[in-house]
Amino acid sequence: MTDPNDDELDRWLNEDVQLLPPAPGTFERVRSRARHRKARQALASAAALAVVIVGGVSAPAIISSLTSQGGQEPGQETLADGSTGTIAPSVSPPSTLSPQPQPSTTHPPSPASSPTVKLSPSALSPHRAGAAVAGSFQPTSITFVSSRLGAVIGQGQPAGTSLAGTDDYGRSWFGVSAPAAGAPDGANGVSQLRFLNEAEGFAFGPALWVTEDGGASWVQVGLPSGVRVTDLETVDGQVLAVWGRCQGGGTDFAVDCNRFTLETAAAASAGQRSAWRPVPGAIALHAGSSSASAVLTLSAGATTDPSSGTVYLLAPDGRLLAGGLTGQRLAVAGRVPAGCLPGPPQHGTGTPSLAQLTYQSGSLYLLCSGSGQMVLRVSTDGGQSWPQQPAVPQHGTATSLAAGGSSLVIIATTEGLVESTDNGQTWRLAVSQGRGGPGTGFSYVGMTTPSQGVALPADTSRHEVWITRDGGQSWRPSAVRSR
Amino acid sequence: MARLRLADRAAAEELFNASYPRLAGWVRRLVDDDETAHEIASEAFTRLLARWSGLESPHSYLYMIATNLVRDHWRKTGRERKAIATMTAGAPRDPSYHPAQDVDVRTLIEGLPERLRSPFLLHYYGGFGVREVAAMLGKPEGTIKADLYHARAKLKSAIGSAGD
Numbered sequence: 001m002t003d004p005n006d007d008e009l010d011r012w013l014n015e016d017v018q019l020l021p022p023a024p025g026t027f028e029r030v031r032s033r034a035r036h037r038k039a040r041q042a043l044a045s046a047a048a049l050a051v052v053i054v055g056g057v058s059a060p061a062i063i064s065s066l067t068s069q070g071g072q073e074p075g076q077e078t079l080a081d082g083s084t085g086t087i088a089p090s091v092s093p094p095s096t097l098s099p100q101p102q103p104s105t106t107h108p109p110s111p112a113s114s115p116t117v118k119l120s121p122s123a124l125s126p127h128r129a130g131a132a133v134a135g136s137f138q139p140t141s142i143t144f145v146s147s148r149l150g151a152v153i154g155q156g157q158p159a160g161t162s163l164a165g166t167d168d169y170g171r172s173w174f175g176v177s178a179p180a181a182g183a184p185d186g187a188n189g190v191s192q193l194r195f196l197n198e199a200e201g202f203a204f205g206p207a208l209w210v211t212e213d214g215g216a217s218w219v220q221v222g223l224p225s226g227v228r229v230t231d232l233e234t235v236d237g238q239v240l241a242v243w244g245r246c247q248g249g250g251t252d253f254a255v256d257c258n259r260f261t262l263e264t265a266a267a268a269s270a271g272q273r274s275a276w277r278p279v280p281g282a283i284a285l286h287a288g289s290s291s292a293s294a295v296l297t298l299s300a301g302a303t304t305d306p307s308s309g310t311v312y313l314l315a316p317d318g319r320l321l322a323g324g325l326t327g328q329r330l331a332v333a334g335r336v337p338a339g340c341l342p343g344p345p346q347h348g349t350g351t352p353s354l355a356q357l358t359y360q361s362g363s364l365y366l367l368c369s370g371s372g373q374m375v376l377r378v379s380t381d382g383g384q385s386w387p388q389q390p391a392v393p394q395h396g397t398a399t400s401l402a403a404g405g406s407s408l409v410i411i412a413t414t415e416g417l418v419e420s421t422d423n424g425q426t427w428r429l430a431v432s433q434g435r436g437g438p439g440t441g442f443s444y445v446g447m448t449t450p451s452q453g454v455a456l457p458a459d460t461s462r463h464e465v466w467i468t469r470d471g472g473q474s475w476r477p478s479a480v481r482s483r
Numbered sequence: 484m485a486r487l488r489l490a491d492r493a494a495a496e497e498l499f500n501a502s503y504p505r506l507a508g509w510v511r512r513l514v515d516d517d518e519t520a521h522e523i524a525s526e527a528f529t530r531l532l533a534r535w536s537g538l539e540s541p542h543s544y545l546y547m548i549a550t551n552l553v554r555d556h557w558r559k560t561g562r563e564r565k566a567i568a569t570m571t572a573g574a575p576r577d578p579s580y581h582p583a584q585d586v587d588v589r590t591l592i593e594g595l596p597e598r599l600r601s602p603f604l605l606h607y608y609g610g611f612g613v614r615e616v617a618a619m620l621g622k623p624e625g626t627i628k629a630d631l632y633h634a635r636a637k638l639k640s641a642i643g644s645a646g647d
Contacts, residue, residue: 013608019508020504020507027496027503030525031495038532
């Protein structure tokens with residue numbers, strides 16, 4: 001005789017599940033969230049491993065505790081704190097320190113809390129394979145996506161092109177997988193780096209490589225023949241890049257260009273060539289001379305409307321083109337004064353040598369070096385007019401310009417860092433050889449927050465970056481190496 | 484590498500398209516509203532894709548995640564305590580009960596001890612065989628069979644009590 005309670009249970013169990021289709025776009029949202037989470041987990045692993053490397057010899061207990069993090073319950077994943085985040089390490093560690101996740105057969109999980117899903121060794125090993133920074137790291141470009149998280153690209157030993165990441169704004173470094181690109185050499189190699197967020201990154205100049213997983217893996221974008229990426233910026237899910245048709249050799253990859261086009265892609269699909277589109281109004285801009293270049297800068301939109309930001313492109317002929325972030329037509333917003341044309345790019349970077357452009361808090365800052373002297377101009381009307389600020393004291397040749405907060409302006413030069421805290425009214429030499437700075441000055445300076453900034457010595461063999469944490473009042477070198 | 488990534492994406496999208504509606508519907512029978520079901524299904528897929536490349540059995544992993552997320556949801560909403568009270572006190576049952584009203588049986592399932600609940604949901608409800616459930620939970624098959632027997636017995640008993 002059938003138990004009626006059995007019937008009732010069976011009726012419930014056998015009832016058909018009514019399908020609930022996903023809302024449009026759900027898969028893309030899920031995929032994007034997964035990418036970011038994977039990258040955060042990678043960083044957490046990398047940061048943890050860095051501790052292991054330091055303490056591994058004398059503190060095996062630390063290794064054990066970190067190793068045990070490999071086996072997580074699927075429904076109970078522990079995510080890294082949002083303030084840290086991304087980038088996956090690359091170089092294989094000493095074999096004695098390999099913190100592979102323990103297979104369930106070695107440490108059976110408790111039935112209630114750890115249902116076992118077997119992961120193949122490759123699932124986590126790319127992120128846990130090692131955290132050592134490449135030896136003799138020579139940094140050429142640096143990028144930050146938060147007040148803690150950033151990455152630097154350069155050449156190291158033995159791999160060549162190498163990346164290092166930091167999750168404490170340059171206090172410590174760990175290795176990150178790098179594209180197999182090599183140093184800039186004509187049409188090949190990469191020298192510059194940007195990350196849009198903890199997952200999506202771009203190594204460029206002259207080639208273009210893209211990662212969607214915080215550097216764990218890289219894909220090269222197949223550029224049209226003769227095209228080199230000379231500048232690239234990211235904001236609000238978009239990536240914009242200056243594609244130049246150039247013929248320069250060696251590290252002068254951005255020299256002898258005859259025209260430039262601004263291209264854009266959604267960051268999530270930028271690894272595919274077909275995702276890139278030329279931006280109307282900024283197509284085939286004629287160089288005018290073999291030493292011309294173009295400058296790209298972006299203004300981020302308001303927090304409530306990120307896409308309201310603006311693209312600014314200083315064309316080789318001195319026109320300032322401006323438009324929306326998402327590929328709308330650029331229009332002529334103004335024209336920079338004579339003597340502020342971008343001029344020939346600097347060796348190995350693609351960065352123009354005679355005009356630097358940056359945006360901060362509603363103002364466009366233009367540093368002109370064409371006359372042989374440094375002149376700062378600040379436009380508060382979107383590039384229509386360019387009032388000249390008082391003369392900048394001559395401390396070498398300008399290489400890079402940064403603005404931060406409401407009135408901080410910093411110029412990297414071949415002699416040091418020149419700073420103004422009053423929007424260019426007065427200046428001081430903040431770092432120089434006489435004050436312990438690198439003898440050949442700096443190739444780049446940038447501000448991440450009003451107080452945090454970074455500068456790269458022109459002499460990459462110093463293996464260091466310089467950091468400020470007090471709005472440029474003081475700068476300290478940070479050696480890019482494992483600790 | 485690019486080809487591999489594209490293949491991964493295609494496989495992930497194929498699994499998503501094939502499995503999401505049923506998974507979300509499966510979760511829907513265990514929670515109160517469509518929105519929560521979609522949230523849990525989306526989160527389960529997010530966690531799946533974050534570990535995608537190394538999984539031997541993505542489908543099992545997906546349901547395992549969803550089971551744990553449902554459990555967490557129950558905990559948050561305090562259903563578990565209520566269900567335990569129902570199991571022990573034999574709360575009066577709605578005479579108009581129909582199996583389509585999942586909430587009654589669901590409440591009883593929520594009240595199962597955790598060691599019995601997961602195998603029950605995965606086997607009877609998720610449709611996984613005993614061997615698969617054993618692999619997913621890291622238990623011997625015999626233990627799973629015993630857990631299923633005990634889970635079923637407890638539910639039958641609870642249904643009987645509720646119907647008295």
